[in-house]
Amino acid sequence: MSKNHHLRTLLAWLVAVFVLPLPFLYTFVQGLPAGMEGQKLAIANGIIAYVWMLLAIYIGTKPKWLDRLIGLPVAYMIHGILSMVAIFLAMLHKSASPSYGLIALTGNIAFNIFLALLLYSLIFMAGWLTSRVPFLATIKKKLETTFKHEVSLALHRLNLLATFLIFVHIQLIDYIRSNVPFMLVVYLATFFVFFSYLRSKLGKTAQGVQAQLVSNRQLADNIHEFRIQLPAKHDLTLRAGDFVFISFPDIKGLEEPHPFSLVNNPKNSCDIVLAIRGDGDFTRQLQELEAPAQLMVNGGYGLYQTIIDEQAPKEILAISGGIGITPILSIVEANPNIKTTVFHGASTKEALLYEEKFLEWSKRPNFVAHRLVGRFEEEEVLASLPKELNSVTVLISGPAAMARYWMACLEAYGVPKGQIFYEEFGW
């Protein structure tokens, strides 16, 4: 993870874990009736759980400012881990803080929804977890034919209902309702989060800008290139190496936005180019689509170019596997003045995409590419590093297992951790 990115991520964790619950806990403790002292910890657990659930919903709106700060993959990891801990805290709250009637009913229904969705999400929605735990990845692969990503998204939205039930649960408790400062904080935070959610779904620019698919051509077996023309005037902020969400609201099966990295440098063109591998329903249906077609494009998201700008490296080393080459292509096109070495491995010769681009870039005096079917040897990659390891920024893009292997290898060799950056194709 890049140096500054590392610090920003740490800061984001600190804010999420300690700062956000503070105003809730402070106002709660200040207004706690004397007779309720014994319940303080149990209720505090419930309050922290509620704050983290609100935060999880807010992160689910994919705020662009948060993406540019820490990246969506990291934001989603915070979303997932804090939701898990929140459910544990809610369990402590439930067992140590007895309640009756409607208060118990709303709390219990919400808790059961959270728990069921947590178990489901650990397999189907937590890419940051399944990419690290092969056992969960295997279960996901087996069941994914039935529980498709779109089904998972729909079920995941039940978390909103459960959070709303907790909001009602809070109103039903007399001594909490009469704590005006606390209720004010609860109202402000809840309305802000639900408003942000609705805006992210229904707002005028919620799905991004309307664009036109102008071509769809096959690049290799199961990989197609899509050229998309953006309107002459639009308010998307696109940078090299970014990814965008695309959706086709008028085409059944393609309505849900999916993320894909830019292959080209968006600064040089009104068009954006995507190279997409058919991995599931959306991406395979896309291969059959005929141009022209209307679609929505939202973005940009991603940190590759931000990392380069922050570190201003003398050299870039890019390591990519399979379809993970896409953002690297965009970065190479956009940074011709930085000495760059690319290692790209793929499973077939055809999947070593865009040979013509590599041939063209090879005319640059500061560009070297190594492309092969299979895996690179450690010695070959390490030999390409400069003597001054502080002067290189390493960008990794591809399968999580490959990325973790190279991160460990490069760190062991002495490349500072802060100079290695990997943006996962999933969260």
Ligand SMILES: Cc1cc2nc3c(=O)[nH]c(=O)nc-3n(C[C@H](O)[C@H](O)[C@H](O)COP(=O)(O)OP(=O)(O)OC[C@H]3O[C@@H](n4cnc5c(N)ncnc54)[C@H](O)[C@@H]3O)c2cc1C
């Ligand atoms: C930052 C980023 C950049 C990406 N860039 C590219 C690229 O340049 N080229 C390319 O071929 N692929 C890219 N992907 C992967 C691509 O988004 C998924 O392969 C695609 O969304 C799968 O959708 P599907 O319905 O065809 O397959 P499904 O069978 O529904 O899903 C296959 C897997 O993709 C993931 N996935 C599905 N839908 C989404 C979604 N809406 N958001 C996040 N993950 C999802 C799920 O983990 C699922 O297990 C990128 C992913 C991310 C997160």
